[in-house]
Amino acid sequence: MTPVVEMRGVTKVYRSGSSTRTVEVHALSGVDLVIYPGEYVALMGPSGSGKSTLMHIIGLLDSPTEGQYSLGGEPVRGLGEAQLARIRNQRVGFVFQAFFLLPRLTALHNVALPLVYRGLPAAERLKRARKALESVGLGDRLDHLPSELSGGQKQRVAIARALVQEPDLLLADEPTGNLDSKSSDEIMELFDALHRQGKTIVMVTHEPDVGARAKRIVRLRDGKVADGGMA
Numbered sequence: 001m002t003p004v005v006e007m008r009g010v011t012k013v014y015r016s017g018s019s020t021r022t023v024e025v026h027a028l029s030g031v032d033l034v035i036y037p038g039e040y041v042a043l044m045g046p047s048g049s050g051k052s053t054l055m056h057i058i059g060l061l062d063s064p065t066e067g068q069y070s071l072g073g074e075p076v077r078g079l080g081e082a083q084l085a086r087i088r089n090q091r092v093g094f095v096f097q098a099f100f101l102l103p104r105l106t107a108l109h110n111v112a113l114p115l116v117y118r119g120l121p122a123a124e125r126l127k128r129a130r131k132a133l134e135s136v137g138l139g140d141r142l143d144h145l146p147s148e149l150s151g152g153q154k155q156r157v158a159i160a161r162a163l164v165q166e167p168d169l170l171l172a173d174e175p176t177g178n179l180d181s182k183s184s185d186e187i188m189e190l191f192d193a194l195h196r197q198g199k200t201i202v203m204v205t206h207e208p209d210v211g212a213r214a215k216r217i218v219r220l221r222d223g224k225v226a227d228g229g230m231a
Contacts, residue, residue: 093162
């Protein structure tokens with residue numbers, strides 16, 4: 001089975017400073033990580049452990065300084081921005097703590113937005129967006145603006161927006177961070193259901209009870225995988 005994510009010796013170094021003095025921060029140091037289709041993985045670790053940097057590299061929002069990374073069997077190092085953007089749009093769905101919904105667009109049009117970049121006709125975009133919203137239990141909120149939705153409903157819209165692309169990989173960065181406990185439980189139940197449907201999910205969280213919902217926990221410390229990197 002071809003892994004969805006395969007990393008070998010991935011290192012990320014951030015450099016800052018002047019020409020006379022450069023400061024290097026090693027965010028990741030030689031990370032090996034393999035994630036197979038259908039897995040549900042939580043990335044956990046203390047602040048500064050590298051988990052957010054790792055997620056950004058997995059989602060092609062950042063590039064490794066050294067090492068090899070293949071997404072769905074396709075090596076991505078050395079690809080240009082246009083190629084990376086195309087792969088992101090087609091293969092990766094993102095769910096963020098802050099939702100990132102456009103305030104002047106309805107739930108339906110927020111969810112349809114990623115499909116614009118695929119060149120689909122408007123009718124097809126809206127049809128797919130409606131189906132995605134129905135799949136997360138918001139079929140009766142299609143015409144609501146973000147300001148008319150609760151925090152949990154906003155996150156459901158964000159999940160629908162990620163799912164509408166039918167991605168190979170669903171990435172969630174602290175998806176319950178802005179929610180109350182009841183809404184958090186509902187969102188985690190939704191992720192559980194998506195996993196049962198065969199979705200590949202990678203979630204960054206610092207909350208033990210959220211991480212415990214995943215089927216595998218990858219723990220990071222000081223930019224290295226301390227445990228769980230290999231299935």
